[in-house]
Amino acid sequence: MNHSAPIPLFPPLGARLLAPLPAGPLSLVLGRVARGMAERHPGLFTRLGPHAEKRFLIDPTDLPFSFLVWPKPSGPRIEARSRVTAADWDCRIAGPLAALLGMVHGAYDGDALFFSRDIVMEGDTEAALALRNAIDDAEIDLFAEAAVSLGAVGRLAGQRLLPLVRTASRITGVALTRPEDLA
């Protein structure tokens, strides 16, 4: 993956196909992933400190919906939202899906994405920095987290699918999982 290359965009046709999907079922799955991540990465809350109670709108600008992340230790939540209803946030971080995934997986540097205007940050800057630093230190792999959150079947499916996902990452230039040299 060439990190200095332009950020790949989600195909517009794919985004149009995703648009009619209901956000509810996706939110249920994401909620499960959030609770699992909170259990496996308690250090996230230490680094977030008081900002764990804030609401972060993670907004992939090439998808038809965004994600409201509420890390609160008493019950972390991630909800899929349509852009129309996504207003009740403290901090918004927006950019192409590939940029946001790349930051989580340690493939991209957040400041560099900000310098190049690939991502935009609005609202509570301190909360945004705390979230970015907490996630960077946690070395999260979203693919692995999603697989584990689906139980034994998910874990097995994850192991089988991992080579395919890594191949897809190399072909598309999108960090769908933690890069192998960081894993």
Add this chain to the structure above:
Amino acid sequence: MTGPVLELVCPAGTPAALRAAVNAGAHTVYCGFADETNARNFPGLNFSRDELAAGVAYAHRAGSKVLVAINTFPRAGAEELWHRAVADAHAAGADAVIVADLGLLAHAAERHPGLRRHLSVQAAAANPDAINFYAETFGVKRVVLPRVLSVEEITAINRDIDVETEVFVFGGLCVMAEGRCSLSSYATGLSPNMNGVCSPASHVVYTEEQGELVSRLGDFTIHKVAKDAPAPYPTLCKGCFSAGGQTGHVFEDPISLDAAELIPRLAKAGVVALKIEGRQRSRAYVAAVVKSFRRATDAIAAGRPVPASELAYLTEGQTSTLGAYRKTWR
């Protein structure tokens, strides 16, 4: 023919970044505690005592060193926080502490004589008399030189001192007399030198206004950047201001230091260690920059030319400068 082996001193804002630096080939990593004892006291960053001990053990297993920056100036009545930081760094097995304050240096020399002491860039020691005073009085073994000196000035300093010198070669470029700058304090009420926060995020606001990215620090608008133009950090010293019918950057453009091409000259000037700025950056930045500069130091040691830098995409302003090392300022 072989050349000098230069020590690469690399930043780590988190334990993950420390591991990334070590894995990428850092000879030495520097970091700080999660409080106002260090000059990168930003939200979500830095190390607990347990994290530092684990980080030191990880680095030592790989043959790397760990330096702990305790480089802010203790507040009257709160010195214990800084004293405890020195003691805890010593207990964690740190290879040295990086200190700026005279009183804290005296405390470290008296209470922890076995702990190596480096003089922080925050002390702004920029001439042989000052450096020799720190070395003779407090047993300082290394000085991190301010980013306002030319290569010729560094050569002259090294001729008249007996301690090691370390210089910045990459990253954010502070153009002020470090440790003495109060621009951010004036705008926010929080001090880079005592609270460890230059342009604290709590006082920074970004907004999109008519296609422009507007950055504000406290009550001051620092930048209005056109759509698709590179965005800068919200620091007053690199702000773009309008006055007297003119608009421009008063002190310095938003730009980063990249002195890779000067490494041979810096080595010849007597420098022993090269420092990479960026404890506030991600592990992706740390890994990429450390790998690039390790290739450079290995090339120098092998007597080969320094490979071309490919790090512009990581820099503020998406471009780089040789800073004061080659003085061409207006």
